[in-house]
Amino acid sequence: MGIFRRGLSKTRQSFFGRIAQLLGNSEIDDDTWEDIETLMIQADVGFNTTVRVIDQLQAQVRASGLTKSDQLRQAFKEELASLLDFPPALDISGRELSIILVVGVNGSGKTTSIAKLAHRLKNLSRRRVMIAAGDTFRAAAIEQLQTWGERVDVPVIANRPGSDPGAVVYDATVAAKARGYEILIIDTAGRLQNNFNLMRELTKISEVSGKVVPGAPHEVLLVLDGTTGQNAIEQASRFQEASGVTGVIVTKLDSTAKGGMVFSIFNDLKLPVHYLGLGEGLEDLVLFTPEFFVDSLFDDQDTSQF
Ligand SMILES: Nc1nc2c(ncn2[C@@H]2O[C@H](COP(=O)(O)OP(=O)(O)O)[C@@H](O)[C@H]2O)c(=O)[nH]1
Numbered sequence: 083m084g085i086f087r088r089g090l091s092k093t094r095q096s097f098f099g100r101i102a103q104l105l106g107n108s109e110i111d112d113d114t115w116e117d118i119e120t121l122m123i124q125a126d127v128g129f130n131t132t133v134r135v136i137d138q139l140q141a142q143v144r145a146s147g148l149t150k151s152d153q154l155r156q157a158f159k160e161e162l163a164s165l166l167d168f169p170p171a172l173d174i175s176g177r178e179l180s181i182i183l184v185v186g187v188n189g190s191g192k193t194t195s196i197a198k199l200a201h202r203l204k205n206l207s208r209r210r211v212m213i214a215a216g217d218t219f220r221a222a223a224i225e226q227l228q229t230w231g232e233r234v235d236v237p238v239i240a241n242r243p244g245s246d247p248g249a250v251v252y253d254a255t256v257a258a259k260a261r262g263y264e265i266l267i268i269d270t271a272g273r274l275q276n277n278f279n280l281m282r283e284l285t286k287i288s289e290v291s292g293k294v295v296p297g298a299p300h301e302v303l304l305v306l307d308g309t310t311g312q313n314a315i316e317q318a319s320r321f322q323e324a325s326g327v328t329g330v331i332v333t334k335l336d337s338t339a340k341g342g343m344v345f346s347i348f349n350d351l352k353l354p355v356h357y358l359g360l361g362e363g364l365e366d367l368v369l370f371t372p373e374f375f376v377d378s379l380f381d382d383q384d385t386s387q388f
């Protein structure tokens with residue numbers, strides 16, 4: 083699992099690694115708390131979550147009489163880990179056809195993440211996967227998805243650029259059912275969170291899939307660009323309203339020091355993070371594991387048994 087540690091190295095080196103160093107052998111004083119708070123905010127943990135963690139830690143210090151800041155280190159890691167629930171497995175088993183709708187703003191990494199996810203589900207989970215090109219706005223978007231489909235060796239159902247995304251989703255759902263596919267992943271256009279019509283269209287896509295397969299979509303995965311940190315958190319609530327988001331994929335954590343945003347997805351949005359994007363290649367989508375995430379943010383050395 084070297085990719086986990088490597089992919090999170092920017093966040094680790096800039097912030098959490100410095101917090102770890104800071105919690106050396108000195109006495110805990112006001113400066114200690116201020117430094118921790120500053121570094122957490124810089125790592126995009128978010129204000130609410132930062133304050134919550136610091137309050138809890140201060141209460142622990144008062145209760146246990148810790149005086150040395152290196153004793154704080156373990157308590158700090160545990161406090162952060164406690165913010166992260168173990169995400170439930172994706173709800174994509176136990177029925178003939180499961181449908182995953184993928185939403186998020188333009189450029190967040192939806193199409194790339196869909197290719198990586200299809201690759202994982204096909205090769206690791208041995209599932210029969212199909213993809214629907216529901217982003218019909220630009221010809222390039224359809225072609226990009228088709229190219230990934232060829233590389234992953236998964237069929238992509240597409241229509242002409244400019245055509246109704248609802249119709250593509252309908253066709254794809256019917257095709258997946260008829261041809262015995264187990265998982266259909268639907269790509270969508272980058273819905274701007276303040277654009278009412280686009281949000282309504284997303285609701286419609288959701289309804290169309292539900293007409294063919296009762297209960298669909300079974301998962302609505304919101305793709306958030308890790309490099310935008312707290313801004314991505316603000317976008318998320320709009321998508322939650324329009325499409326009933328069930329979980330999150332955080333992308334591009336390899337190219338940012340804002341990995342702290344993952345804590346506020348759990349704590350502020352109350353959503354599970356299922357996968358992290360740690361690069362542009364097909365293998366660069368890792369399953370989110372709370373303990374491993376926290377370890378990778380703090381420690382250069384791999385001390386886990388993964
Ligand atoms: N470094 C890095 N780049 C990524 C990751 N995920 C996506 N990208 C890049 O982000 C850009 C936009 O991705 P795309 O999937 O087209 O976004 P979409 O508009 O939401 O479909 C592309 O250049 C991707 O290669 C990631 O985890 N790490």
Ligand SMILES: [Mg+2]
Nearest residue numbers: 192193217223
């Ligand atoms: Mg796209």
